[in-house]
Amino acid sequence: MSDEKTHIIPYRTLAMILVALVILTLISVAVTRIQLGPYTVAAALLIAVVKSSLVLTIFMHLRFENRFFAFMVTGVILLIGIVIFITLIDYIYR
């Protein structure tokens, strides 16, 4: 497992990820300009989730690291999701 840690990400891949991130940013700006009502928040957040998963997996090397890291990060993200979900349920159905 730990001999896998010398995985080198090519410059080209990193540049392509940046292009994808910038395109996604511009899409999210465009999507929120056209009024989609309640879907605007969902669309903007969905794009943000896609962008951050690109950063996590490629820029932060999670895809090439020991699985242990990806496992922990997933756990923390799940925890945050559950906390936000439960809080909102409380406020919406109070």
Add this chain to the structure above:
Amino acid sequence: MEEHRDDLASKTGMWLFLFTEMLLFAGLFVVYSVYRFKHPEAFHLAAEELNVFIGTVNTIILLTSSMTIAMSITAMQKGSTKLSLILLTVTVVLGLAFLVNKYFEWNTKIHHHIYPGSEIMASWGQGDILFFGLYYFMTGLHAFHIIIGLTFIGFVMVYIRKGRITPDRYVLLENSGLYWHLVDMIWIFLFPLFYLVT
């Protein structure tokens, strides 16, 4: 002398620290969500005060800086210390550019008397006050993290020059990269929530 090091443990420590940072901002996002739910109209109108153009430019600046620091790790792994240093310098310049933009953005707001405790804001409704309170606190805390990240990268650059970070031993460089990416990721969520979702 026998060298004792454990890069995996070092990275694990960094990730554990990043988790506390994620939870810190997650708490603030919960506060944001609840107040947005309670004051949808006010949040909608207040968010239109923010300059989407500056926000977008700053997003692209931060994303680019994330790429350059990731590239500096690639350069180090390939044995090119010099290129690694150049890429780190670019990252620092981009980080400073982000802060300069932030300065001008806040400055414009403050000139329009939009800041917590101003007379104009005191006459507004609770929702607007909450929106701008959160705006200043969350972008301010984020900018503070940028400053810490830049300092961290600065130390890494000194260590590379001194030969304490080498192509065989660069876990500190990787950790500074992890921190910088996290700060970038927080901005990825701050940007749509404050600037776009109006």
